[in-house]
Amino acid sequence: FRSVPxxxxxxxxxxxxxxxxxxxxxxxxxQAGGKLHKVFIEEFxxxxxxxxxxxxxxxxEATARLSYLEPKELKSKLGSIGKGIPNVQLKVVxxxxxxxxxxxxxxxxxxxxxxxxxxxxxxxxxxxVLKNGWLYTGDIGTVDSDGYIYLTARNKEFIxxxxxxxxxxxxxxxxxxxx
Numbered sequence: 001f002r003s004v005p006x007x008x009x010x011x012x013x014x015x016x017x018x019x020x021x022x023x024x025x026x027x028x029x030x031q032a033g034g035k036l037h038k039v040f041i042e043e044f045x046x047x048x049x050x051x052x053x054x055x056x057x058x059x060x061e062a063t064a065r066l067s068y069l070e071p072k073e074l075k076s077k078l079g080s081i082g083k084g085i086p087n088v089q090l091k092v093v094x095x096x097x098x099x100x101x102x103x104x105x106x107x108x109x110x111x112x113x114x115x116x117x118x119x120x121x122x123x124x125x126x127x128x129v130l131k132n133g134w135l136y137t138g139d140i141g142t143v144d145s146d147g148y149i150y151l152t153a154r155n156k157e158f159i160x161x162x163x164x165x166x167x168x169x170x171x172x173x174x175x176x177x178x179x
Contacts, residue, residue, distance in 0.1 A: 001028075002030045004031070005034045005037075026051055027051065027052065028051060030056050037172065038173070039176055054069065055080070055082060056081075057081035059137055062115045066110045084112070085112075089112060092104075092108050092109075092143050093109055102142070107137065109135060110137060111133055111134050115130075115135045116130075153168075
C-alpha cells in the first residue's frame with residue numbers, strides 16, 4: 001500500500017474500524033508525497049506492528065524518489081526521511097553551499113542519474129534549481145550525527161513571527177499530537 005500523508009491521517013483519525021482491521025496479506029506500506037507527522041507514524045506502527053512502514057522522500061524532478069528510511073530504523077530515527085536511495089547523494093547545505101553540522105538547518109540537495117536535466121523550455125527555472133549538478137530541492141532540513149536527514153519545512157512556507165521564521169509544519173506537528 002502506497003500513500004500520501006493526508007490518506008494516512010484520514011485512515012487513522014476518521015475511520016472507526018481501520019486500526020482494528022486485520023490486513024493478513026499486507027506486508028508493507030510506503031509513505032511519500034510530503035511529511036507525515038511522527039504521531040501518525042507511531043499510531044500506524046502501534047496498530048500494525050507486523051506491517052513494515054517505509055518513509056520515503058522525493059520530488060518529481062528526481063523521478064519521484066530520493067531517499068527512504070527502512071522499517072527497522074523507524075523507531076530510532078522517527079521523523080527522518082532516511083538517507084539517499086542507491087546511486088543518489090543527498091546532503092544538507094547552508095547558504096554558502098557548505099554541509100551543515102548536526103542540528104543546523106539548510107537546504108536539502110540531491111545528485112544522481114534520476115535527477116532531471118532541466119525544465120522544458122524554462123532555462124531560468126532550471127538555473128535556479130540545478131547548480132553544479134545538484135538539485136536544490138527547496139526543502140529545509142537538518143542532519144543527525146549518523147547522517148540521517150530530517151525534513152523541517154519548505155523554503156517558501158515560512159511565517160515570520162516577531163522577526164523569527166517559523167514553519168507551519170512545526171505548528172501543525174504540535175496540533176496533531178492531540179487526539
